[in-house]
Amino acid sequence: MHILEVRDLVVGVEGKTILSGVNLILEEKESYIMFGPNGSGKSTLINTIMGIKPYEVSSGNIVFMGEDITNKSVDERAKLGISLGFQYPPEITGIKLSDLLKICLDKDLKTDFNQEEKSLIEAFRLSNFLERNINVGFSGGERKRAELLQMIFLKPKLLLLDEPDSGVDVESLKLIASEIQKYIENSGSSTFIVTHKGDILDYIKSKHACILLDSKIHCFPEPRHIYELIKKKGYDECVSCQEKIIERWNNV
Ligand SMILES: Nc1ncnc2c1ncn2[C@@H]1O[C@H](COP(=O)(O)OP(=O)(O)O)[C@@H](O)[C@H]1O
Numbered sequence: 001m002h003i004l005e006v007r008d009l010v011v012g013v014e015g016k017t018i019l020s021g022v023n024l025i026l027e028e029k030e031s032y033i034m035f036g037p038n039g040s041g042k043s044t045l046i047n048t049i050m051g052i053k054p055y056e057v058s059s060g061n062i063v064f065m066g067e068d069i070t071n072k073s074v075d076e077r078a079k080l081g082i083s084l085g086f087q088y089p090p091e092i093t094g095i096k097l098s099d100l101l102k103i104c105l106d107k108d109l110k111t112d113f114n115q116e117e118k119s120l121i122e123a124f125r126l127s128n129f130l131e132r133n134i135n136v137g138f139s140g141g142e143r144k145r146a147e148l149l150q151m152i153f154l155k156p157k158l159l160l161l162d163e164p165d166s167g168v169d170v171e172s173l174k175l176i177a178s179e180i181q182k183y184i185e186n187s188g189s190s191t192f193i194v195t196h197k198g199d200i201l202d203y204i205k206s207k208h209a210c211i212l213l214d215s216k217i218h219c220f221p222e223p224r225h226i227y228e229l230i231k232k233k234g235y236d237e238c239v240s241c242q243e244k245i246i247e248r249w250n251n252v
């Protein structure tokens, strides 16, 4: 069964169409990478899959594990097993990181973390952040580390990650990307990752990538090859050049 199917999805905001007929299939236990220039609609797509406002679906469907979720609320989608890591994780005052992590674990707030949970908090280098308000005064990398740990504690079947590598230093990138790969391998879940950088591919095993350009998805194999082509030729040329490769590929 496909874990996620996006069919002919048309999405707009404030009367402006941003995505005009996006199709996407994500298999189980797969890491799928999406590239695309700024403003092409990557965050719009990822937010729409999660059901976040103000993005409005005017036609098409989103199917998660065989169930049409197009009209479901964010919390219903989260309960079904979808989790979103924001491009810019927001600051939330009034709640400590340790409390949010316990909520993610479905744990009583008075109960301490067990040894395994403590080890993971340590591995994410977050032990000194537990008493702090969520993301308040956190650096880019600290926010992304804290958010990924929240997601992993939720045990989602699908992780939607919007630029998990942006604003992140080299060491945090290695940590974040390795932990994503570990989670995918251990849980059998899938991930859909938006990125601008190829470095994440040093740690995340992925066979499939796509480019979002002109509000359409262009899907291809071999993420690393695509990344090199984008760097050399730019998005437009890469898309037209790759389409020829795809035609050949399909005719084999
Ligand atoms: N809430 C919004 N209101 C108005 N326009 C928006 C909103 N969100 C996104 N857009 C517009 O939609 C387009 C795609 O944005 P976005 O999905 O953030 O692109 P990307 O993540 O690929 O950089 C941009 O032109 C952006 O200005």
Ligand SMILES: [Mg+2]
Binding pocket: 042, 043, 044, 087, 162
């Ligand atoms: Mg974005």
